[in-house]
Amino acid sequence: MNDPTALDRVRELLDPALLDLAALSPSARGYLDLLGEEPDDESPVQWLMRSGFLPGIYERIWRPAVLGAMKGPFGPSTAQEMALVGRMLELGPGDRVLDVACGPGNVTRTLARAVGGEGLAVGIDASATMLARAVRDTGSENVVYVRGDAVDLPFLPGCFDAVCCLAALYLFARPFDALAGMARALRPGGRIAVMTTRRVPFGGPFNNLVGAASGVRLFGDEEVVDALTRLGFSGLRHRAYGLVQFVNGRLV
Secondary structure, eight states, X not given: OOXXXXXXXXXXXXXXXXXXXXXXXXXXXXXXXXXXXXXXXXXXXXXXXXXXXXXXXXXXXXXXXXXXXHHOTTSOOHHHHXXXXXXXXXXXXXXXXXXXXXXXXXXXXXXXXXHTTTSEEEEEESOHHHHHHHHHHOOOTXXXXXXXXXXXXXXXXXXXXXXXXXXXXXXXXXXXXXXXXXXXXXXXXXXXXXXXXXXXXXXXHXXXXXHHHHOOOOOOTTHHHHHHHHTTEEEXXXXXXXXXXXXXXXXX
């Protein structure tokens, strides 16, 4: 019998109460597609994320430039950020890790290297164009991409050792429901790492201007920490850099 592929392994993690497993097959683009048409009601930033233009420049230009400016001069570089997330998630060989709102897969591929061939890295995103780029740039056999709802995650409870959501929570209409879904997907002792926007303390007019101009939500320093505490996470650590914050912890 042949060893199961990453696609076979991720099918075993999907919740049969939500999905007709027999009907699932990878799209012609190489990812598992659980969604239909692209939504019409989205912010300008969400529209850009789903466009055909952004995936081609996201990793090399967009992410370093936009997030770099948001993190400020003392924030971590992209490489330092990936190292920080790796320490937050404490990944080891054989772990299963979920990258929520994975975009073109740059983070997913980094996570895949940390879990090794026996592990599994799953990237989920709603954008077909982002996932098409992710598939194109990924050669690892322990990576699989799913086009699905990042808020209502389609996975069985407790099936991942770690989950991350980087530079995406502020795009969700229901961000705290999304965090609850990530908690459900983690086993007890599982680790979470979140990078999202941040409201600058005492920067009321500036915060309002940034939020209005971008169409994204800015979170207070305690909002994500408090939400994860209520969901049962402990050992929470918060790091702030300009308009960006990192939060990590472990599910009790």
